[in-house]
Amino acid sequence: MTVTGETDRREAAESLALALVGAGMQRMAARALAAFLFSDKESLTAGDLAEELGVSAGSVSGAIKMVAQMGLIERSFVAGSRREHFRMRDNAWTTLYSRQHSIIDDVLSAVERGVDAVGAGPAYGRLTYMRDFYTYLLNEVPALVERFEEQRSGRRGESRP
Amino acid sequence: MTVTGETDRREAAESLALALVGAGMQRMAARALAAFLFSDKESLTAGDLAEELGVSAGSVSGAIKMVAQMGLIERSFVAGSRREHFRMRDNAWTTLYSRQHSIIDDVLSAVERGVDAVGAGPAYGRLTYMRDFYTYLLNEVPALVERFEEQRSGRRGESRP
DNA sequence: CCCAGTCTTCAGAAATTTCTGAACGTTCGC
DNA sequence: GCGAACGTTCAGAAATTTCTGAAGACTGGG
Structure with a gap:
């Protein structure tokens, strides 16, 4: 492991925030999330964050x-x-993928309405394919997450510093 | 199947576009994509789209x-x-999930730099967990997509109108 | 070679999003 | 209860994104 300072940590955090923005996250939310990830405190208050990020x-x-x-x-x-503390949830990432279900669900519902709204033809074929693909994805995600959890718990601690 | 008119088709298309915007897509790109999905033509020109969507x-x-x-x-x-035609790619959706790799890759690289930038402590644990989760996802997606393709080709045509 | 049709680029207008700072709650110690 | 410490809300300022319309570039026919 490299010996690094606080500046490197901040830079790495901002860099992650930037990547998250690229993935569609909002700027300030991404910076806040990065701050949580990179903090060695177990929890942060709103005031801590305001200071760390230099915002109101x-x-x-x-x-x-x-x-x-x-x-x-x-x-x-x-x-x-007295202050209100926040901390990252233990299963933050796997939970995130359940939450994304609701987003995909919205898309899927719209597609399903589309299937009903078009007659036989190319559009019908495209829409049903799209529906089938996302339905499959939706069904497979829980098992995928579960396999990850199992695999990681089997190796717990192996690579801790 | 319900008997429906052109208005329903347009509404369903706009509704899907809206859902895609909710999923992080840009407004006009989402509307264009919906137009492709819902069109019974095999291909569209820029002019077709401009007319269909009522934009410049x-x-x-x-x-x-x-x-x-x-x-x-x-x-x-x-x-x-003479006009330039565009059509949806056959494997648009499965390809999309390969392209998303590059986005996740960016996040993953940033996390990896983070792992190097922090010393032992809570941050190290959080970052390595995140890295492991997304690495697992990245590895599993191709197999997932392949299973979908197999399953669907096995059933090809079953539910076509 | 020139023209008509088509698409792309780009500067600026318009709309939207994001951030701030001040005012307003809430909570807890005293 | 009072006051101080914190957090939240919200109107408006600032920044950013998105869309347009006009100008320019490319292409193929005449």
Whole structure:
């Protein structure tokens, strides 16, 4: 492992935030998520985030709301602290893929309405293919996630530093 | 199957476009893609699209470029026509999931740099878990797509109208 | 070679999104 | 209860994205 400083950590965090923006995430939400990932504290408060990211309390409030809605962070009650703490959820990533179901579901419903709205012809063929593909995906994701969990728990701790 | 008119088809197309926007796609690209999906022509020209969507030629040009870059449509040479035709690619959806690799790859690289930038501690654990999850996903997608193709080709034509 | 038809590019207008800062709640210690 | 510490909300400013329309480029027929 390389010896690195706080600057490298910040840069790496911003770099990840950028990649997440490229993947369709909103800027501030991505920066907040990266901050959670890269922090060595177990939980962060809104104030911590505002300082770390150099933005207003208002922005942080909105960003936290978004990331929480994605199911990636959760409120965490810390004894002896009045402030509200947030931490990454243990199963953040696998949960994310369940949440994405609802997004694909919306697409799938629209496609299904399309299938009903067109008569026989090329459009019908395209729409049913699309429907079948996404239906298959939707069905397979839970098993996929489960296999990952099993595989990783079998190897737990092997590569920890 | 319900008897439906052109208005229903348009509405269903716009509805799908909306769902795709919700999934992170850009507005005009989503509308263009929906137009391709719902058209009973095998191919469309930029002019066809401009008329169908009621937007300028400039907007259409940009939208086509985006959808083509996603690998969902391709140029199609039509004998006896000077205009440039575009059609949906046969394996548009499965290809899409290969292209998404590059997006996930970007995230994964950023995470990997993060792993190098942090010392032992909570951040290290979070980052390696994230890396492992997305690596697993990346590895599994091709097999998943292949299984879908096999299953569908086995049933080819069964449910065609 | 020139023209008509078609597509692309690009500067700027319009719409939308994002961020801030100030005002307003809430909660807890005293 | 009061006051201080925090967090949230919201109107508006700032930045960004998106769309248009006009100008330019390419292509093939005449």
